Amino acid sequence: MPIEQSGSxxxxxxxxxxxxxRGDALESSWEAGRLEVRDARRNEPLAAFAVAPGPRPVLRLAESFxxxxxxxxxAIAALEAITTQWGVTEVHVDIEHQPTRALLHRRGVVRPHIDGDRCEAAMLWQYAPLWLGSRAEAPYPLRYAMTGEKRHPLRPPKPAGTVYARYIPWLRRTLTLHAATVEHDLASLHRWMNDPDVAHFWQEEGDEEKHRRYLQGLIDDPHMLPLIASIDGTPFGYFEVYWAKENRIAPFYDANDYDRGWHVLIGEPAFRGKAFLTAWFPRHPAFPVPGRSAHAAHRRRAALGPPSPDRQPRSGRLLEGQAVRFPAQAGHAGDAAARTLLRRASVPARGPGRTGNGVLSVLSVLNG
Incomplete structure (x- = not known):
């Protein structure tokens, strides 16, 4: 359904x-002071809220079904819609039903204040179940293992299927990430790797058998997670997400046990450019730790990205607009490229938006 956007x-x-x-999306609509949330699959109302707009809107539960x-x-869906559409950082919340109110407190999306309950965008956007493909699970037990000479936590099993999905209002489309498979994704990856623009940076062009071995090797590697990015079901990009502690970059970077890094290619030219970059970059999968490993995200200190603007000037300028800083040169096994580095402390406590402040949504999965 169309989203009306204006300066108001x-x-x-x-x-x-x-x-x-999750496969059972909720849809929020607001007009003339009333916000209704419906089960999109069943087309049934779940709750209605009275909303008083302003710099700090007031959300009051009027009816629940x-x-x-x-x-x-x-309530969480309503708060996501308000903070996204209106760009506000705080919402007053008035819910008289005590079990619902207590549950929102336990989930950390609403907190009591001296003047009543309040939702802070900086906390709401850390509520990972909004976008991850599985419900939160108990933390994976901590046990250390060795990969070569690298000591690191034993990693949980890698996820399968859709691991992340999120509606992007300025595109009016849904961004998804799914775990790559040879059966379903080899043809796309093969075509993308042979695109001249991609090959210039990746230098992995070749025949389909080469790319079959390449992808299967990553699937078999416990420290790598290959993902396919899609918009409304159309694949457009490929991500490689890795645990930094086990990666070849580890000797050159003071990696935390749970830091992650990423490589990316956008294979479809129609999906390149700022409008799409601002959809996926703030949500890039160095931070979403899908499936059983979602618990580890709160331990993550930083995410390493692709080379800095001196290596990729055009993309670097776009990334600079996303609150990313570029650290000093770091050795990388035959490549002295500087890497983009996003630390938790560098993410602003602002509501998500269409351009620069959208980077806050990276935090959405830090505490998943």
Missing amino acids: AAAAFQGFRSFEA ADTDASADA
């Missing part, structure tokens, strides 16, 4: 989708 802090909106990755868990999900 109280612009009406319809069809804002939350919890896409669901149980406590679903009512809490509806």
Whole structure:
């Protein structure tokens, strides 16, 4: 459904989708002071809220048609829509139903203040279930292992299928990431690797058998996670996410046990450019730790990205607009490229938006 966007802090909106990755998305629509959240698959209302717009809007639960868990999900969906569409950093929350209120407190998306309950965008956007493909699970037990001479935590099993999904309102489309497989993704990867623009940087052009071995090797490697990015089901890019501690970069970078790094290619020219970069870069998968490993994200100190602007000037200029700084030169096994580095402390406590402040959504999965 179309999203109305304007300069007004109280612009009406319809069809804002939350919890896409679970397969039962919720849709939020606001007009004339009433915000309704519906189950998109069943087309049934879950809750209705009265909303007073302003620099710090007030969200009050007016009606609920669901149980406590679903009512809490509806409130979180409403808060995501408000903070995204209106760019606000705080929302006052008035929910009289105590079990729902208590559940929102336990999830960390609403906190009590002296003047009542409040949702802070900087905390809401760390609520990983909004975008990850599986419900939160218990932390994976900590045990150290050795990979060659590198000591690191034993990693949980890698996820399969869709691991991340999120509605991008300025594109009016849904961004998804799924674990790559040879059966379904080899043809796309083979074509992309032989694209001259991609080959210039990746230098992995070749026949399909070469790329079959390449992809299967990454799937078999416990410290690598190959992912395919899609917009509304159309594949457009490829990500390689790695645990920094086990990677060849480890001797040249003071890696935390749970830091991750990433490489990316955008294979479809129609999906290149700022409008799409601002959709996927703030949500890049060095931070989303899908499936059973979602618990580890709160331990992550930083994410390493591709080379700095002196190596990729055009993309570097775009990345600079996403609150990313470029650290000093770091050796990298035959490559002295500087790497982009995003630390937790560098992410601003602002609501997500279309351009620069969208980087806050990286935090959405730090505490998954």
